[in-house]
Amino acid sequence: MNPNKQMKIALMLCLIAGSAAYAVNAYAKTRRQMVKQSVDPDVAMRKWMLEISRQMGVTCTYCHNTKNFKDNSMDTFKVAMNHIEVVEWLNREGFYKDRRGTQATCFMCHRGKAKPDYKEKVGVGN
Structure with a gap:
């Protein structure tokens, strides 16, 4: 085989392997990691929180102390x-x-409600 052709094939394989490794790494990151590493973490966090609030049918005050959004004292x-x-x-x-596969989200269980309608009965059946 032509050495030039071999070099091109080797280069293409390296690029494919590198892009596949990047894709796997991106999926392995959690949403919080992606927010922290984004160009503007504050904007990314705000966008994510709005997404969650829509999926759960709540506003910011449901989980957050609006005077200090990082305060974790609320049970919610x-x-x-x-x-x-x-x-x-x-x-x-x-x-x-x-x-x-399908990506898991808050909407899977909450369906736009703060408290999901369905609860599995514990200890019944089988």
Whole structure:
């Protein structure tokens, strides 16, 4: 085979492998990591919070002390952080693990309501 052609093929394979590694790495990042690493983290965080509030049918005051948005003293804030970790886990280990599945969001359970309608009955059936 022509050495020039071999070089081009090797270069293409390196580019493909590099872009695939980048894509896998991007999926592995959590939403919080992407917000922190964005060009303007404040704008990215605001956009993400608006997305969550629409998915849950709530406003900022449902989880946040509007005098200090980073204050984590409200119970709803603590629950929200736990649920964000669940969504991130689902995307990392479940739904999005194969890079083709549906992405987990707050809307999956909440359906635009602060408290989901459905609750599994514990200890019934089987």
